[in-house]
Amino acid sequence: MKKVLFLVQGEGRGHLTQAISMSQTLRDSGYQIVAALVGGAVERPIPAFFYDQIQAPVEAFSSPNLVFNTEGKVDFKKTIVHHLPNTIHFGKSLKQINQAVKRYKPDLIVNFYEILGGLYNWLYRPPVPMVCVGHQYLFFHSDFPTPKEGYIDHFLVNFNSRLTALGAKKMLALSFDALSDQPSKQVYVVSPLLRHDVHSLVISQKEYILIYLNHPALYGQILEWHLKHPEVALHCFWSKSDALPEEKIDETLTLHRLDGAKFLEKLAGCKALVTTAGFESVCEAMYLDKPVMVVPIHYEQACNAADTERVGAGVTAKRFDLSVLMDYLPQHQPVGENFRQWCREGKKQWLAHFESAV
Template sequence: MKFAFIIQGEGRGHQTQSISLAEMLISNGHEVAVALVGTINPKKLPILLQEKGNFKMETFQSPSLVYDPKTKALSLPKTVKNALPNLRKYISSIQKIKRIIDQHQPDIIINFYDFLGGLYTAFCNPKAQVICIGHQYLLLNKNFNHPKNHWFDKQIVNFNTRITALGADKLLALSFSEFPDDKSIRTVPPLLRNELVYYSTENHGYILVYLTQAELVTEIFEYASENPQIQFEVFIDKVINEVPENVHINPISSSVFIQKMTKCSGIISTAGFESICEAMYLGKPALMVPIKKHYEQLCNAHDAERAGAGIYAPKIDVELFLAYLKQDNIRNHQDWINQSESIFMRELGLSNVDSTSEKILAI
């Protein structure tokens, strides 16, 4: 089978998923002909895909989320404001996607939650089967327990998710743990990198910190300055010159991040799906602190807490996390994640299991 990927390239989650699925497909004798990567700057390929991408890649300009530098919260008005002037560029992006897909003639197109990828499917009606993959599709499942008092946020996130899924044949919802299917939404394990299975875990006593919003690191610095006995390994995409002596800043690197995670006592993260899944697989508890007004991350944090990954907190609370670590809450999540290959091969129709489904025109 020949595959083409459409990848939402902002953040490491969807990139990691695409790399993992490509490894799985190639090892089973299939081909990933091309990956189209949506990014705010189409002249620059995301770092993770530069390091680990094992397929041909083309970039296109796609909308991205914008955060308020003062409040550190996701800003929907600024996100919309930044996107509107680029509408013509987005139309050109859809045309580029169509041109490259037509050139390669794949059997199956995988959309890793790209907004323009959904519009391409809706408007261009490709001949290939289209399958959408992302943890966000679990939020459309009627069995998902949404956080209370966030009705409007839920509608906005689910509206965006439905756009990415327009015209798709199937939705594969990545989940921290086993979860009931809902009609066309099939629940599948996380897509984690194969290299994870080769790492042994230790505990060197430091806390790993991964923040997708660099401004939040000031809260770690304040705590570290007052508690020099606690060591921190921090990953952020920003150059910082002055840091407390017990804080080590690491540039974003997928391989170094995993190596550091295997030796930490726990991880503090802004509730990104992939990082929490990796921590779960390695048996590292997590403190999940969603970015303000980021409903998707709020859902991740609550659902991961349900699955036993760690604890949710509205703000970085190191003392709370240290108390949690003393409770020895480590659970084994590898059984579910290790089923990933067999389940994906089945859902992609690459095994003997019948995976036919109807087109999703409206969800």
């Protein structure tokens, strides 16, 4: 039985849910997940759903994370300034990763876009192959439609992606649809990683809009729109650390603490999804034939937003003005059938890439 160790970037829920899905696929194919090491800010705990579903020992370590301004937008300058004094902690994290690799003796390391994973692979040169997984690696693909504006941001995102994949055998690029592999760039296009729970959901369409916020500061925009349109029912999941499991603001606005199973249940029954252009959430919505409105808060998500519109999954907005979604809904055409077929083809692809790496 081959042993696999996961390194997971813990910012948001996307990479965490990808790791859960991958653990399920590998376990079904006879692999053992020996541990999942999750990087992130110390003050932001790993969500409970990850502990519940990964079915492997979980270790947290300090890792660089994005810093947001008061409007919920990423502030790259503040991000750099914030992390400069913490470099000594990141050095300790690299040692922690190395100790875990020695202790668990994996046959393969799968890195879900964790920057310290790439730096560890480059500095420590472990005798274990590393494969990197992430939608961001698709940005290296010559056919991917990146936004024309934001050249500096484009460079920074790709530079960060390179750091996560230092010394990796392959970069497995998650994509909404099939694009050709580009082996010369070590880029291999694969279908998205969806949790097994998604496949068994009963789809319905009720009248509420589902919202996912990866930063609490964005809630103000939701509340502003809600007060003007109280007739529209909203269920909002947010990542506030001290949030109640469920908080009913009024008759048509309910807040929920981040909960993977509950989120999927609400997604299966919603009219549409509103989110910050995170790849994983859009994929789940596409699979369930739910139109989306995406509001990118940094360049990486702007790329996701452009791709979301390219494949017909939904519409992009500059802020959480849900009127943009309401105007879009009558013209939306379902894309779920083609997307589900692409996902069904994925398991053999994934296993073939892992077997070749080991």
